[in-house]
Amino acid sequence: MTYDDELTEVADQSSADALAILAVYLAATETSPSTSETAAAIAFSVALHNATAVKLADLHLADLLTVSAGRSVLPLGLAPSEGDIPRLTAAVETILAEDSALAREPEPAIAAAPEVAPGNVAPQHERNSLQRVDRLARSEPLEAASHAEGQAVALSDLVVAWTRVLSPGACTKCVAWAEGGREFPKKAAFKRHHGCTCTRGPITKEDRLAERN
Ligand SMILES: [Zn+2]
Secondary structure, eight states: OOHHHHHHHHHHHHHHHHHHHHHHHHTTOTTOOOHHHHHHHHHHHHHHHHHHHHHHHHHHHHHHHHHHHTSOOOOOOOOOOTTHHHHHHHHHHHHHHHHHHHHHSSSOOOOOOOOOOTTSOOOGGGOOHHHHHHHHHHHHHHHHHHHHHHHHHHHOSSEEEEEEEOOTTOOHHHHHHTTTTOOEETTSOOOOOTTOOOEEEEEEHHHHHHHHO
16 A cells, blocks of 8 residues: 555545544434534544554655665654644534534525635535535645655755655646656745645655765
């Protein structure tokens, strides 16, 4: 299984778990949990998948560097962002509150979809808690992995630069962002969109030496 596949699996599982929790809430039976309990449970579940994604990214980079350096390179032991649970709880509470407000409106106005910054909740046209929770739960681990990869690349003494490795079937935006395989400075910002699975391919000192010989 490739790293891409592994990450996609974590994202899928994160979505499935979040939607299962949401389904119990939306069933609105007497035993259904409250809005805040539901938001907290979804946030906790997504944060767990974020932690798995961070671990995968850390291991993946260590594997790449092991091959490149020709000696074993250990993962850095990166941890997910500390504020994940409160941030995710607030995001899910917003989704659930907006959805129940919408349910009271007979004919909701459908607004044009604005561009959404990574980490934010969905655009207005997806004012549906199922779609929005799915989107959040799926994109979060991918973003956590990408962020961890950036940290690992920046922290590694071996890495001097990176190139954008396009995910299979990458969109035109990502193809443009790769700039034809350009080498970016190791701490350069990595452009990505919601659900993007492109990664950084590290260039090491050893790679540079090999190029010269
Ligand atoms: Zn893309």
